[in-house]
Amino acid sequence: MKGYLMQMQPFSVNDGDGIRTTIFLAGCPLHCKWCANPEGLRQHPVVGFYARLCIGCGACAAVCPKGIGIDLNAEREKCVSCGACVAACPKGARKALVSLADADEIIAEAAKHQLFYRNSGGGITFSGGEATAQPELLEYLSSRLYDMGFSLDIESCGYFEFERVRSSLERMDLIFMDLKHMDSALHEKFTGVPNERILENIKQLAELSTRVVIRIPTIEGVNADEENIRKSGEFVKKYLPRAEMELLPYHKFGFGKYEALGMDLPDAAFGTPTKEKMEHLKGILREIGGLQINKRNRHPVTGGRTFLTGCLFLSVFALYMIVFVFLDETEACCPRTGVGGDGRANLEGRQEFHAGNRFLQQSIKAVH
Numbered sequence: 115m116k117g118y119l120m121q122m123q124p125f126s127v128n129d130g131d132g133i134r135t136t137i138f139l140a141g142c143p144l145h146c147k148w149c150a151n152p153e154g155l156r157q158h159p160v161v162g163f164y165a166r167l168c169i170g171c172g173a174c175a176a177v178c179p180k181g182i183g184i185d186l187n188a189e190r191e192k193c194v195s196c197g198a199c200v201a202a203c204p205k206g207a208r209k210a211l212v213s214l215a216d217a218d219e220i221i222a223e224a225a226k227h228q229l230f231y232r233n234s235g236g237g238i239t240f241s242g243g244e245a246t247a248q249p250e251l252l253e254y255l256s257s258r259l260y261d262m263g264f265s266l267d268i269e270s271c272g273y274f275e276f277e278r279v280r281s282s283l284e285r286m287d288l289i290f291m292d293l294k295h296m297d298s299a300l301h302e303k304f305t306g307v308p309n310e311r312i313l314e315n316i317k318q319l320a321e322l323s324t325r326v327v328i329r330i331p332t333i334e335g336v337n338a339d340e341e342n343i344r345k346s347g348e349f350v351k352k353y354l355p356r357a358e359m360e361l362l363p364y365h366k367f368g369f370g371k372y373e374a375l376g377m378d379l380p381d382a383a384f385g386t387p388t389k390e391k392m393e394h395l396k397g398i399l400r401e402i403g404g405l406q407i408n409k410r411n412r413h414p415v416t417g418g419r420t421f422l423t424g425c426l427f428l429s430v431f432a433l434y435m436i437v438f439v440f441l442d443e444t445e446a447c448c449p450r451t452g453v454g455g456d457g458r459a460n461l462e463g464r465q466e467f468h469a470g471n472r473f474l475q476q477s478i479k480a481v482h
Contacts, residue, residue, distance in 0.1 A: 117251035118157040119215035120243055124227050130267035130288050132236025135224045137255070139240065140212045141247035143273045145306040146294070148333060148380045150368030153211035154243030159195035160212040162374030163187055167207035174199035174208055187376030211371070217254050225262065237265030237287070246274035252282045260285040272312035288325045290360075291316060295337045296345040304336055317353045326357040327408050332395065333364040334385035340398055347399040359399055360408035363387055 120138035129136045141157040142149075153160045163186035175183050177198040182189045186199070186208065199208045224238050231237045238259055245252050245268055256266055267288040283289060293316065294309070295301040301309035319326050328350050332338045343361075350357055364386045372379050387395070399405050 115217040115251060115254050116214050117217060117220075117248050118159070118212055119220065120151065120154045120212050122220065122223055125230070126239065129239040129241060129269060129290075130237065131265075132234035133227075133230045134236045134239050134267070135227055135231075136239045136241050137220060137224065137245075138242055139245045139248050139251065140243045142242055142244040142271065143247060143307060144244070144271050147304050148331070148336070148364060148384050150365070151243060151371065152368065152375060152377055153371055156212075157248065158212065159197070159210070159214060160375070161186065161193060161195045161197065161200060162209045162211045162371065163376070164207050164209065164370070164374050167205045169205055169207075171204065173202040173204060177202045190376050209374070211374070217251060217258075220255060221258050221262075224259065224264070228264070231264060235265075237267065239267040239269060241269040244271050244273070246270055246279045246282075249274075249278050249282070252279065256282045256285045272315050273307060274311075274315065276315050276318045283319075283324065284322060286324050288327065289319065289322075290327050290329055291319070292329050292331060293346050293350070294331060296342055296349065300337075313349070316350070319357070320354050326354060327360050328354070328357050329360045329362055331364065332361045332387055332392065334387055335381070335383045338387045338391065338395065340395070343395045343398050344402070347402045347405055351402055351404050355404060356406075358406040358408045361392060361395055361399075363392055 118140035120140050123136040123138070126134045126136045138151070138154065140154045140160075142155050145155060149155070153162065165185070165187075168184065170184060172184060174186070175181075179196060179198065180189075180192045180194060182192050182199075186193060195210075195212075197210055197213070200210045202208075240252060240256070260266060265287045266285055267290065268283070268286050269290040270292070272291045272293070291312075293312065294305060296309070298308040298310060301307070301312075316328065328346075330337065330343070330346055332343075337343075347359060350359055364384060366380075366386075369379055396407055399407055
């Protein structure tokens with residue numbers, strides 16, 4: 115089986131618990147006007163051109179079957195995304211942003227980091243684009259990886275046919291689902307689709323035992339107003355009271371991709387709420403009562419991880435790996451079942467794993 119893959123991001127600590135590999139699958143039914151991953155809107159190979167890296171050598175033009183010159187974005191309508199220029203470019207100015215990938219190769223790549231998942235309480239997260247936009251691929255990947263014992267999470271815009279992906283969702287340990295606006299007309303204005311299906315899917319999540327975090331990408335000029343935040347919280351409390359809620363402040367980290375694709379940047383009217391505004395909006399959710407507020411909210415300017423903190427985390431993790439893994443002579447056990455390679459329950463190994471894992475989890479929390 116094959117599917118359209120944007121990228122695989124190993125050693126992620128932002129997309130669920132522990133250290134994870136995030137698998138970004140292409141295709142999305144929404145077209146959010148602020149999208150951070152515009153390359154993933156369609157299920158089709160995409161090549162990006164990063165002009166700042168280009169040295170003008172012409173190697174790309176020499177191998178292009180369509181006769182496109184150095185400036186890909188000036189002739190993008192001719193591009194068939196064959197990837198010849200990506201292989202030819204000596205500086206990485208041409209990059210494959212979406213490619214057709216073999217599902218088994220995706221699984222093999224994700225499995226390479228299982229030692230890190232096991233010893234951090236991590237696993238694999240499906241994201242996008244929109245992971246549910248390729249339901250057959252998601253079913254294949256999630257079933258195989260689940261049977262291999264990996265913890266699975268998913269990040270979704272919420273716009274999907276619930277029954278078509280129910281079995282995939284049931285394999286997840288954590289579901290992140292977006293709630294972008296409670297007003298359906300405004301939701302359609304900013305994302306291209308109304309919100310009724312998303313709201314219904316949030317309701318249906320109550321049928322699953324999976325942990326759920328409802329995320330609101332909080333954007334000035336779109337949804338960062340008291341009325342919308344209050345209505346969102348009241349909706350979640352009524353229909354999915356066990357869910358956590360998380361406010362994600364708007365950021366501009368994806369702007370480089372717009373330039374690489376020759377696309378116009380998102381509306382300059384979209385803004386990042388101040389840290390004080392974010393705290394005020396979280397306070398509104400707390401006032402509703404009965405809601406769990408996810409503590410991993412980060413502000414892109416004042417609340418991000420610093421370089422030194424990241425280095426400290428990696429150093430602590432390296433020390434942990436030496437002490438608890440490389441000097442461990444016990445047989446590695448399956449991260450989900452705790453069963454060794456010979457099928458016997460490795461209880462002592464699991465106890466040691468959990469004891470050491472508490473130390474590592476404290477280190478991971480320091481960077482959130």
